[in-house]
Amino acid sequence: MTDLALPATRSRADVNPWLVAGIVIIPTFMEVLDTTIAVVALRYIAGGLSATVDDGEWVITSYLAANAVILPISGWLSARLGRRNYFLLSIAVFTLASGLCGMATSLGQLIVFRVLQGLAGGGLQPSSQGVLLDAFPVEKQGIAMTLFGLAALLAPVVGPTLGGWITDSYSWRWVFYINVPVGLLAFAACYAMLRDPDYLVKQRTELRKQPLRFDGLGLSLLVIVMVSWEVVLSKGQEWDWLGDPFWRVQTLAVFFILGLIALIFWELRHPNPVVNFRPLRERNFAACCVIIFCAFAILYAASTSLPALLQSLFGYDALSAGLVMSPAGFGALLAMPFVGRALGRGADARWLLAAGLLIMAIGNYWMSQMNLDISPGQVVWPRVMLVFGLSMCFAPANVAAYLYTPPLLRGAAVGLLSLLRNEGGSVGTSMAQTIQERRDQFHILRLGESLDSFNASVASFLAQARGVFLQQSGDPAAAQQLAWQALDNLRQQQASSLAYFDVFWLLAVVTLAPLLMVLLMKRSVAEKGARIGAE
Numbered sequence: 001m002t003d004l005a006l007p008a009t010r011s012r013a014d015v016n017p018w019l020v021a022g023i024v025i026i027p028t029f030m031e032v033l034d035t036t037i038a039v040v041a042l043r044y045i046a047g048g049l050s051a052t053v054d055d056g057e058w059v060i061t062s063y064l065a066a067n068a069v070i071l072p073i074s075g076w077l078s079a080r081l082g083r084r085n086y087f088l089l090s091i092a093v094f095t096l097a098s099g100l101c102g103m104a105t106s107l108g109q110l111i112v113f114r115v116l117q118g119l120a121g122g123g124l125q126p127s128s129q130g131v132l133l134d135a136f137p138v139e140k141q142g143i144a145m146t147l148f149g150l151a152a153l154l155a156p157v158v159g160p161t162l163g164g165w166i167t168d169s170y171s172w173r174w175v176f177y178i179n180v181p182v183g184l185l186a187f188a189a190c191y192a193m194l195r196d197p198d199y200l201v202k203q204r205t206e207l208r209k210q211p212l213r214f215d216g217l218g219l220s221l222l223v224i225v226m227v228s229w230e231v232v233l234s235k236g237q238e239w240d241w242l243g244d245p246f247w248r249v250q251t252l253a254v255f256f257i258l259g260l261i262a263l264i265f266w267e268l269r270h271p272n273p274v275v276n277f278r279p280l281r282e283r284n285f286a287a288c289c290v291i292i293f294c295a296f297a298i299l300y301a302a303s304t305s306l307p308a309l310l311q312s313l314f315g316y317d318a319l320s321a322g323l324v325m326s327p328a329g330f331g332a333l334l335a336m337p338f339v340g341r342a343l344g345r346g347a348d349a350r351w352l353l354a355a356g357l358l359i360m361a362i363g364n365y366w367m368s369q370m371n372l373d374i375s376p377g378q379v380v381w382p383r384v385m386l387v388f389g390l391s392m393c394f395a396p397a398n399v400a401a402y403l404y405t406p407p408l409l410r411g412a413a414v415g416l417l418s419l420l421r422n423e424g425g426s427v428g429t430s431m432a433q434t435i436q437e438r439r440d441q442f443h444i445l446r447l448g449e450s451l452d453s454f455n456a457s458v459a460s461f462l463a464q465a466r467g468v469f470l471q472q473s474g475d476p477a478a479a480q481q482l483a484w485q486a487l488d489n490l491r492q493q494q495a496s497s498l499a500y501f502d503v504f505w506l507l508a509v510v511t512l513a514p515l516l517m518v519l520l521m522k523r524s525v526a527e528k529g530a531r532i533g534a535e
Helices: 002-008 017-036 039-048 058-081 083-103 107-121 123-135 137-168 177-193 197-211 216-235 248-267 283-313 318-325 330-343 351-367 379-403 409-447 458-471 474-511 514-519 525-532
Strands: none
Touching: 017 058, 017 083, 017 107, 017 123, 017 137, 017 177, 039 058, 039 330, 058 083, 058 107, 058 197, 083 107, 083 123, 083 177, 107 123, 107 137, 123 137, 123 177, 123 330, 123 409, 123 458, 123 525, 137 283, 137 330, 137 379, 177 248, 197 351, 216 248, 216 409, 248 330, 283 318, 283 351, 283 379, 283 409, 283 474, 283 514, 283 525, 318 379, 330 379, 409 474, 458 474
16 A cells, blocks of 8 residues: 555655646646637637538537547656656647647648647646646645646636637637747746656656557557547537438447447557556546546536527627626635635545535526526526536545545546546537437427417417517518518527526436445545555
């Protein structure tokens, strides 16, 4: 058990851990922000580059696919290059790619630069998380994960608002240019302050003595799996899922399933796997992976459905919708200090996780009870509750996940958890879009069953509308046609609102499912971790 105490030994013990935390969360915030800030600018990007909106979605898909490929192998790259070197390289390439994205003159160029940006960005979250875990002693790792959570949670909340404001006030290109000065500042600070701890230096020295046996087959299988997965999630609804007449979804689904089976089989038997699945053998880590995956799926599903509801049915522009969603960031700011203090005082992470999931479920259920007559303030508070609940889950899940994970497997564990966090967001976005569109069709059909001229309410509505339009046009035939069109518009509006509220209701139910994983976890207390490290 002595190896669990290794991270306490650092080559730069004189460096203030709070200063280290302040500089490493900047790249994390920048990378997570880039997953959402470009979403609100897609229509402007497509128009500016003479492309369709559907083709413009590849700007998001390409970034997520590249990010998903690099995250599982970030531990392998970090071990061989050195965590500090890999972190600095990721910041430099991400900053350069951001500038190139802003200068792109065609959609093809932008997609290529976004792939480069995603490959570099995949190394930022795991590296910064590993630095925080090593900078703070075991009993204060709850505070470290709280700081990391502030960046990982506030970025997707702030992203749509910031992206809408930049796009409306300046240009979509500044959505990418904004990363350049931030990236340069982060690179300079990290270059000056960061050093690898002794156990990582020793590990890298031992690896260099061994012959390089790169797992090329494992990397190839990983690329097939993650690219197939991301394309299916992004384009599945557009291509009608398994009903795709061109068999694109079916083919990608076969590649994903067979590739995943082959990847797991190969990597578990390879002496130097490019993707190390061994951390999943630890019960706490596996349970936290499921919880984080579900929690971020719910966050992103609600975060994409709510602004779509506000813009399509309430007439909000992108900036106004973002301003309504932004106060949820205060929920994170309120929850994080409370959670960090509770973990520092020995609170069991399992109970904080359970409380956070319950609060998230209440927030989603609250949103499912909204109607078309609400004010902006009535949208703010359910969203605040949702983000408050997720904030209560994030730091405890990260503490519990790594508490029993050996330090030598920590790099692989951080990469896997970061991958599942990001993929949860992709699944949630795709799930919300699919459910909303299909429930919209369902409600339109159900509402249309009784909307005929024999219905007394319909006849009354048509008579009143016909009178209004007759006064405006003076044409009885046109007034009759406009009255029926108004009725159809009202039906579509009502059906669309019911579909969005169905999404929130389903999210409330799904939020309760990860509670079962909490019951399977071992006791997760900071003092417990400190005692284990001392044994």
